[in-house]
Amino acid sequence: MRTLALMAMMIAMTGCGKKEVGTPSVSSPPPAQTFTKGWREFSSPFHGFKASFPWDNPIPRPFNFDLKSEAVHKAEDFNTSYYDVNKQTHTHFFGITIAVLKKDDSKKSKDEAVGEFFKTAHFARGMKVSEPKEVIWGGQPAKEIICEAEDPSKAKFQRLIIRQLSTEAFAFVGLVGDQGDLTPAEIKRFFDSFQLLADADSNNPKVRK
Numbered sequence: 001m002r003t004l005a006l007m008a009m010m011i012a013m014t015g016c017g018k019k020e021v022g023t024p025s026v027s028s029p030p031p032a033q034t035f036t037k038g039w040r041e042f043s044s045p046f047h048g049f050k051a052s053f054p055w056d057n058p059i060p061r062p063f064n065f066d067l068k069s070e071a072v073h074k075a076e077d078f079n080t081s082y083y084d085v086n087k088q089t090h091t092h093f094f095g096i097t098i099a100v101l102k103k104d105d106s107k108k109s110k111d112e113a114v115g116e117f118f119k120t121a122h123f124a125r126g127m128k129v130s131e132p133k134e135v136i137w138g139g140q141p142a143k144e145i146i147c148e149a150e151d152p153s154k155a156k157f158q159r160l161i162i163r164q165l166s167t168e169a170f171a172f173v174g175l176v177g178d179q180g181d182l183t184p185a186e187i188k189r190f191f192d193s194f195q196l197l198a199d200a201d202s203n204n205p206k207v208r209k
Helices: 002-016 107-120 184-193
Strands: 040-044 049-053 072-084 089-101 127-129 133-137 140-149 159-166 170-178
Touching: 049 072, 049 089, 049 170, 049 184, 072 107, 089 107, 107 159, 107 170, 133 159, 159 184, 170 184
Parallel strands: none
Antiparallel strands: 040 049, 072 089, 089 170, 127 140, 133 140, 140 159, 159 170
16 A cells, blocks of 8 residues: 555656647737838928928928920928937938929920939939839829939948939929838838828919919
C-alpha cells in the first residue's frame, strides 16, 4: 500500500509539471512610424481647392515664372515643410501650386501655358524622372511622376512625387518631397485630401479677366 501511494504521488507531481502545447500566439506587427503630424484642412475658394497639410496651415505665396503665353492670370504656391535643425535644411515638403487661367483665352493658348507651367512648377533637376502614370486626383484624370535623386549626396530631396491636373479654370501641381522615408499612408493622405471646389471665386470676371 505504501508503495502504491508513493507511486501515485510521483505521477501527480509529474502531471503538475507538464505544460500544455498550443498554437503559439502571433503578435501583430508594430504600426509604421509616421513622420508627419498636426494635419490641418485648408480651403481656398479663390483658388478652387481644399486639401490637408501637415504641421501647419500653408501661406499663399506668389509663384513667379517666365511665361511666353498670357493665358495665366496669376500663379500661387501653398506649402508646408519640415526644417531639420541638425541638417539646417528643409527635408520634407508638401505643396500645391496653382495657376489661375484667364477666362477668354483659346484652348490652344491655355494648353501651351499649362504645359509650360507644369515644367516650371516642380524642381526635379538632377533627378531621374519616371514615365507619367495616369491617376485620379481630386476626382479628375491626372498624371503622376516620381523623381529620384541621381546623386543623393547633392540632392535636397531624395524623392519627389508630383501630380499634375488641369481644368477649364485652373492648373494644379501637387508635390511631396522627402528623404524616401514617408510612409505610403502619409503620401496618400495628402493627395487623397485634395478636392476641387465647384464655387470658386475665380470664376468671377473681376478675378479671371
